[in-house]
Amino acid sequence: MTIRDFLMLDLPPLLAALMAGATCGLLGSFLVLRRESLVGDALSHAVLPGIVLAFAITGARSGLPMLVGAMAAGLLAVVLISVVQRAARLDPGAAIGAIFTTFFAIGLVLMETTGARSVDLDLDCVLFGQLETLVWAQAEGLHSLVDPVALEGLPRQLGLLAGVGLVVAVVVAALWRPLKLICFDPGYAAALGMPSRALEFGLALLVAAAAVAAFESVGSILVVAMLVCPAAALRLMTDRYGAQVLGGAALGAALGGVGYALAGPVPAALGLDISLNAAGVIGTLGGVMVAVAALVRAGVRRARVVTA
Amino acid sequence: MIAYNTAVVLLGCALLGLAAGTVGTFSLLRGRALVADAVGHAALPGVAIAALIVATLGGDPRSLPPLLAGAATAGVLGVLAVQALARTGRIREDAAIAIVLSSFYALGVAILSWLQTQPGAAQAGLSKFILGQAAAMRAEDAVVAASVAGVCLLVCLVMFQRLRAVCFDPDFCRMQGLGVQKVDLLLLGLLVLVCVAGLQAVGLILVVALLVLPAATARLLTFRLPRMLAISAVIGAVCGAAGAWVSALRPEVPTGAAVVLALAAVFTVALLLAPERGLLAQVYTHLRRRLAADTEHFLRAAWEAQEIAGAGPGTAGDRWAPIGAVAAARGWRIGRARRLAFWLAQRGLVARADGNVHLTPRGAAAARRAVRAHRAVEHHLLAAGATDIASADRLADLVEHGLPPEMAARLLPEPSALPASPHQLGERRP
Numbered sequence: 001m002t003i004r005d006f007l008m009l010d011l012p013p014l015l016a017a018l019m020a021g022a023t024c025g026l027l028g029s030f031l032v033l034r035r036e037s038l039v040g041d042a043l044s045h046a047v048l049p050g051i052v053l054a055f056a057i058t059g060a061r062s063g064l065p066m067l068v069g070a071m072a073a074g075l076l077a078v079v080l081i082s083v084v085q086r087a088a089r090l091d092p093g094a095a096i097g098a099i100f101t102t103f104f105a106i107g108l109v110l111m112e113t114t115g116a117r118s119v120d121l122d123l124d125c126v127l128f129g130q131l132e133t134l135v136w137a138q139a140e141g142l143h144s145l146v147d148p149v150a151l152e153g154l155p156r157q158l159g160l161l162a163g164v165g166l167v168v169a170v171v172v173a174a175l176w177r178p179l180k181l182i183c184f185d186p187g188y189a190a191a192l193g194m195p196s197r198a199l200e201f202g203l204a205l206l207v208a209a210a211a212v213a214a215f216e217s218v219g220s221i222l223v224v225a226m227l228v229c230p231a232a233a234l235r236l237m238t239d240r241y242g243a244q245v246l247g248g249a250a251l252g253a254a255l256g257g258v259g260y261a262l263a264g265p266v267p268a269a270l271g272l273d274i275s276l277n278a279a280g281v282i283g284t285l286g287g288v289m290v291a292v293a294a295l296v297r298a299g300v301r302r303a304r305v306v307t308a
Numbered sequence: 309m310i311a312y313n314t315a316v317v318l319l320g321c322a323l324l325g326l327a328a329g330t331v332g333t334f335s336l337l338r339g340r341a342l343v344a345d346a347v348g349h350a351a352l353p354g355v356a357i358a359a360l361i362v363a364t365l366g367g368d369p370r371s372l373p374p375l376l377a378g379a380a381t382a383g384v385l386g387v388l389a390v391q392a393l394a395r396t397g398r399i400r401e402d403a404a405i406a407i408v409l410s411s412f413y414a415l416g417v418a419i420l421s422w423l424q425t426q427p428g429a430a431q432a433g434l435s436k437f438i439l440g441q442a443a444a445m446r447a448e449d450a451v452v453a454a455s456v457a458g459v460c461l462l463v464c465l466v467m468f469q470r471l472r473a474v475c476f477d478p479d480f481c482r483m484q485g486l487g488v489q490k491v492d493l494l495l496l497g498l499l500v501l502v503c504v505a506g507l508q509a510v511g512l513i514l515v516v517a518l519l520v521l522p523a524a525t526a527r528l529l530t531f532r533l534p535r536m537l538a539i540s541a542v543i544g545a546v547c548g549a550a551g552a553w554v555s556a557l558r559p560e561v562p563t564g565a566a567v568v569l570a571l572a573a574v575f576t577v578a579l580l581l582a583p584e585r586g587l588l589a590q591v592y593t594h595l596r597r598r599l600a601a602d603t604e605h606f607l608r609a610a611w612e613a614q615e616i617a618g619a620g621p622g623t624a625g626d627r628w629a630p631i632g633a634v635a636a637a638r639g640w641r642i643g644r645a646r647r648l649a650f651w652l653a654q655r656g657l658v659a660r661a662d663g664n665v666h667l668t669p670r671g672a673a674a675a676r677r678a679v680r681a682h683r684a685v686e687h688h689l690l691a692a693g694a695t696d697i698a699s700a701d702r703l704a705d706l707v708e709h710g711l712p713p714e715m716a717a718r719l720l721p722e723p724s725a726l727p728a729s730p731h732q733l734g735e736r737r738p
Binding site: 032 | 336339341342344345349389392393396398399400402403404405406407408409410411412413414415416417418419420421422425435438439513514516517520521523524527528560561562564565566568569572575579585586587590
């Protein structure tokens with residue numbers, strides 16, 4: 001495999017997996033700490049109608065309208081979940097289940113009826129992700145990395161991912177302490193006069209944005225794995241807030257990178273004729289990571305009991 | 309005329325909806341609604357591996373029973389994984405569900421992508437399990453799904469008492485030695501079976517809706533379990549059949565989506581129009597209560613305006629009171645007071661002339677009751693040690709409504725008389 005091949009075929013998906021993993025991993029800790037993991041699940045499904053509608057209206061798979069549409073749909077879903085939960089006196093899980101399935105179904109039907117599917121946005125992308133289709137056709141060698149003309153040919157999903165990742169990182173850094181407070185003691189945060197509701201909605205918006213940015217690379221459903229698995233694995237390993245949040249981002253990025261590598265490039269380099277769906281491998285790896293963390297934790301505790 | 313195949317598929321979907329509505333009711337009440345989400349997604353690797361095994365053994369990879377067996381096995385593994393993760397104490401059940409559903413589904417996706425590169429037709433048609441495709445169901449598939457659903461329904465009916473007891477009072481069951489864990493396991497087993505039976509028709513992503521939405525709709529409509537079960541089952545059956553029908557007519561619409569949209573439409577209607585818990589009913593109740601409170605406040609303010617004008621305590625009721633004074637006493641805008649005066653005039657509680665109101669005999673009686681209730685609460689609060697008269701006044705404003713006259717009489721020192729106000733009357737203090 002030449003450098004040109006690597007730059008052309010492997011670099012864009014690798015970058016996409018790394019950035020999606022880092023962004024989702026960073027946000028995932030807040031979801032897990034706030035006991036809202038399923039909101040992440042719901043949001044990743046619920047953004048679909050927004051994406052499809054934005055696509056149908058603008059007629060192109062361009063980043064910004066899809067982002068806006070997805071965030072609007074995500075916000076609507078969060079509001080509806082809380083309305084349904086209160087009005088129908090359901091427990092949160094049931095309200096989430098009622099709303100996100102409805103949104104996802106609306107998205108599917110819109111996809112069929114608006115013709116969005118036939119052109120560019122297809123069901124396989126939603127269900128399985130399309131990391132493998134990101135290619136950088138203009139890459140010719142290492143010098144392309146500094147060549148502005150060639151860089152313009154990078155898949156635009158990378159730009160969207162980078163933008164969302166940057167915004168998420170800046171927001172998390174700026175709101176470091178308030179976010180910590182609403183994770184661990186929402187009541188105290190409210191008593192201090194913090195705008196808890198605004199922070200909660202802001203968090204939901206960020207998750208929706210991350211979901212749509214990651215949507216095109218790993219698909220609608222595996223976003224959940226990227227959101228929850230790194231955070232949950234760290235939850236089993238650490239009690240420190242900083243390690244949890246920053247470690248989540250690092251672990252997410254590692255998950256994306258290693259998962260992508262294991263799916264195609266590594267077997268190919270070893271001469272094996274196996275090529276798997278990268279999103280699938282990333283998600284599976286996430287589950288394995290949590291399982292290993294749980295087993296290690298159980299082992300450590302048993303060892304402590306024995307020595308004590 | 310409906311073709312035989314379509315008729316069987318429709319009936320199968322209806323029976324499936326019936327079973328899902330029944331099992332879903334119990335799982336909703338037990339707080340397990342989203343376990344079905346994990347089970348549904350977890351079924352994908354099971355289906356894929358089962359297809360692989362059957363194809364390797366030389367069987368027909370499209371025959372349903374082995375695929376469903378694979379799905380059920382994977383679903384059970386998924387449930388066990390959720391419970392094992394939740395037992396760590398660090399990962400709560402919701403996070404465990406999210407982890408299991410996404411990583412099992414991912415494993416399924418990876419296996420599917422590998423199958424596609426293999427020779428043979430093992431993967432053929434497996435992706436229809438993801439979103440459901442009733443149009444592609446054969447009659448014998450529908451019979452398999454329907455019999456699984458039928459078994460679930462039967463078990464629910466036989467075990468009704470146990471399930472009900474565990475859903476409503478698990479602690480009581482534990483004390484009675486009823487084996488809460490066993491019943492929970494049974495419920496989880498039923499959940500897995502219904503999910504698996506629904507895979508081909510509704511698809512594994514949306515099968516959770518079939519279990520949650522009918523039960524949630526029924527919960528809005530009734531407070532009694534047998535009725536809730538019946539409503540939920542009927543909604544599940546009708547919407548299941550309707551969704552299958554739509555997707556039989558238009559095969560490009562995934563059956564799962566059609567079923568879910570039918571269910572969501574019913575749920576939305578119930579959410580808006582349900583007699584007690586519906587949003588409209590709640591808004592109506594709220595507005596009616598507010599109007600009742602405003603009416604009492606208006607009448608009391610009109611009464612007290614006359615007391616200020618010189619009528620002794622207990623003798624007010626035969627003078628004209630300016631609406632402006634009522635508005636000022638309540639801190640209302642004058643327009644609101646005028647509208648209320650108009651409304652009270654329609655109800656025959658006051659007469660209006662030149663921006664003044666005069667209590668009718670009925671209005672005076674109601675006003676006297678309101679004043680008594682207000683002062684009773686105020687006196688009670690002061691006697692109980694409240695020192696701040698203004699806040700006692702405010703608090704009385706909130707709690708006096710609906711205070712029955714006998715109660716007011718017990719709170720007052722002299723039951724028969726209308727006591728004087730403990731504070732100065734007039735413009736509302738800020």
